Amino acid sequence: MKPLQELVRPNIWALAPYSSARNEYAGREARVFLDANENPYNQPFNRYPDPLQLELKEALSKVKGVPAENIFLGNGSDEPIDLAYRCFCQPGIDNVVAIEPTYGMYKVCADINDTEYRPILLDEHYQITAEKLLAAVDEHTKIIWLCSPNNPTGNSLRREEIVKVIEGFEGIVIVDEAYSDFSAVTPLRSELSQYPNLIVLNTMSKAWGCAAIRLGMAFASKEIIAIYNKVKYPYNINQLTQKQALEALKDPYEVDNWVKILLQERGRMVDAFALLPICEKVYPTDANFFLAKMTDAQKIYDYLVDRGIIIRNRNRVQLCKDCLRITIGTKTENNELLAALRQY
Numbered sequence: 001m002k003p004l005q006e007l008v009r010p011n012i013w014a015l016a017p018y019s020s021a022r023n024e025y026a027g028r029e030a031r032v033f034l035d036a037n038e039n040p041y042n043q044p045f046n047r048y049p050d051p052l053q054l055e056l057k058e059a060l061s062k063v064k065g066v067p068a069e070n071i072f073l074g075n076g077s078d079e080p081i082d083l084a085y086r087c088f089c090q091p092g093i094d095n096v097v098a099i100e101p102t103y104g105m106y107k108v109c110a111d112i113n114d115t116e117y118r119p120i121l122l123d124e125h126y127q128i129t130a131e132k133l134l135a136a137v138d139e140h141t142k143i144i145w146l147c148s149p150n151n152p153t154g155n156s157l158r159r160e161e162i163v164k165v166i167e168g169f170e171g172i173v174i175v176d177e178a179y180s181d182f183s184a185v186t187p188l189r190s191e192l193s194q195y196p197n198l199i200v201l202n203t204m205s206k207a208w209g210c211a212a213i214r215l216g217m218a219f220a221s222k223e224i225i226a227i228y229n230k231v232k233y234p235y236n237i238n239q240l241t242q243k244q245a246l247e248a249l250k251d252p253y254e255v256d257n258w259v260k261i262l263l264q265e266r267g268r269m270v271d272a273f274a275l276l277p278i279c280e281k282v283y284p285t286d287a288n289f290f291l292a293k294m295t296d297a298q299k300i301y302d303y304l305v306d307r308g309i310i311i312r313n314r315n316r317v318q319l320c321k322d323c324l325r326i327t328i329g330t331k332t333e334n335n336e337l338l339a340a341l342r343q344y
């Protein structure tokens, strides 16, 4: 890995971050708060939340097996995705390399941040070689984006290739593991300490059933987390989110149970789709959704919308012609979808 200073945007490296009222007395006991221009009434909503969310990070640390100092929390994982550009990529100069197809926000945030996005097509098994990705790198490449299990394809990328990318690239490799709770593959976050240039993304929006509270995570070295903390909004995770996340984290067994049920349903749905005359292929999946190649994705999509059933039409995505992406719902919801498709 290049020295971090060479990877971080010079203005960000030099940035003197905002120092919030709640940061400045840190470590000492306090009783009377007359520092932050808050209203003393309307508790508990009158006070600013912890800008570094320490209690929540401690709780997450136990569940995720990553030290609290290696955790950054964002407003969904979309925040650490955008921050990656703002921290590392000089607009108009730097570029990033990514697999294609993948989660759309990597490209949207590249465009917002005026950073060239270099998509590298997956093969017909939706896999990639490190060699192909690394061949697209030049001296201005700051980030390589990987997503495993990948969205919208559903499969995990081969671990040997991911490791080769991390070891073979001198910049930052970001592996989005939003769906890793649905996969039997060991998550990469457990190997974080081996790779100083690795950022792993997680979210509470999928297996944890908390998409509404907007809580995403980046796991990385202390040094990278410090850069992220410099650039983020001072109070980026609101009090209600912190409280609700702590509540959810008290019951990881409930999440395990949801995952178990969803995986059973996933197996049933994949089998049922394979038997539909309008389904040509179901792709292997490690996520809480699967991709299916249909006879006519657009027509089937419109037919389902007319019946109030919404799935994701990926027909226009590269390598996904005539593909629909189906999220696993409750047994009742899944049955409704199957019944509608059998009547098509």
Ligand code: PMP
Binding pocket: 075, 076, 077, 078, 079, 103, 147, 150, 151, 176, 178, 179, 202, 203, 204, 205, 211, 214, 215, 216
């Ligand atoms: N990463 C991937 C791969 C996703 O599919 C999604 C959401 N569809 C996200 C990140 C965003 O998650 P969040 O709700 O945490 O912003």
